[in-house]
Amino acid sequence: MKFNLLKGKKVWPIIFFLIFVLFFLDIFYFFFTPILSHRDTPVVYSLWPGTSYWKSANQLHSRGLLSRPSYWLALGFLEGNLKNLKAGDYQISPGVTTPHQLLSQMLVGKGVLYSVTIPEGWTFAQMKEAISKNPYLKHMENASTDILSRLNLIIKFKYPEGYFFPETYYFVRWTPEEKVYEKAYQTMEEKINTAWLARAPDLPYNNQEEVLIVASLIEKETAQHDERPLVAGVILNRLKKRMYLQIDACVIYGLQDNYRGKLTKEDLKTETAYNLYLHKGLPPTPICLPSFDSIHAALHPIQTESLFYVSRGDGTHQFSKTLKEHQTAINKYLRHKT
Structure with a gap:
């Protein structure tokens, strides 16, 4: 009887160790196994602004994209990033995207990119209309207010025409629309400054x-x-x-x-x-x-x-x-x- 008791005491640590190893392997398998390993088409998960870490776990679980939401929550606690998820649309690619990759993308805001194209020769009014109608941008309230005062842009001139560079601008969903204006203005400023320094001599411009x-x-x-x-x-x-x-x-x-x-x-x-x-x-x-x-x-x-x-x-x-x-x-x- 004494022998069996001693033998049992020696076995329990091994059992606990094996349980720990299996648990660790299960976590590792969860985080580093592609979410859609058996699907043919990508899935886009929309993380809306203000969505909590807990709610995101439940949403992913309800869509069959997270088998163990508790693991997802645990990783967030360990990294201390429960409040740092960035809103956006995130693509889950078959056989590629793992839960760990998805979480990493959400933490840095590396979501699906959308775009708005401002063609060369457009007027500022046309640019403004295209941006206001883009469904993936977060639009400013009180659209009747002057655009420049709402953007707080330090523009040297009193009017916007000509001072935004025509280009295709990329952004993640729910990016504030003023970011597009700011980028277009900064790009034009960089372009004109560079070109001005390399201008031909004896031009009549003031x-x-x-x-x-x-x-x-x-x-x-x-x-x-x-x-x-x-x-x-x-x-x-x-x-x-x-x-x-x-x-x-x-x-x-x-x-x-x-x-x-x-x-x-x-x-x-x-x-x-x-x-x-x-x-x-x-x-x-x-x-x-x-x-x-x-x-x-x-x-x-x-x-x-x-x-x-x-x-x-x-x-x-x-x-x-x-x-x-x-x-x-x-x-x-x-x-x-x-």
Whole structure:
């Protein structure tokens, strides 16, 4: 009897040790085995803003994505990250994503990326509309409030047109929309600063604001990469000679909602600060969000004697040095006279 008791005392530590090992292996297996090892399609789990760590465990368990939510909670306690989960959509890939990987992604906010695209040549109003309609961004309250004051952006100028870089911006779900504005503004600031430092010598610009204005005119005048420095040269030539720029896109911008899809003679006589048939010099602001290509062209214009250009109808333009040459080009390409 005594022998059996002693023998039992020696066995229990082994049993406890084996239980501990099995428990440890079970935890290891749980955390490092792919969640969807037997599924064919990915699953996206949406972690809504304000979701607690405990609630996320229950949600994942109810969807069959966590077999042991208590293990998930235990890891959170051990790492002290119960309140640090980042809202977003998280993709669980078959045969790849483990519970440990999923938790790591949630802690750093490495979720599914969505995007909003701001095309080159769009106006700020178009950019604002696209951002406001994006379903994956967190939109600001009181949309009628001035966008710049709500963003707290330190902008050197009084208007937003031209100061946000056209680009595709990526973000995780529920990112505040002001982050897109901030990124677009910072990107444009970096682009214009870099381009300004590398500008050609002896340009007539007084500041970067004028560069953006000319770049926006170039952006609207031609989509041809090779033509943009030439258009820049023509604009600067006309400014130097104190000629009216007579840029239709600028007139259209000034008309705003009064533009009906085709410029008329009455439109060209309508008084706005952007009617360059009536006002010499540059318009008061950019008229769109220019591309870096147009910014570069404004700062590296081709030295040309041309003062005029007219559309050929195929996306390219005919450039002319004299009014007589220009009238001939108009007759050929617009009036179809030989």
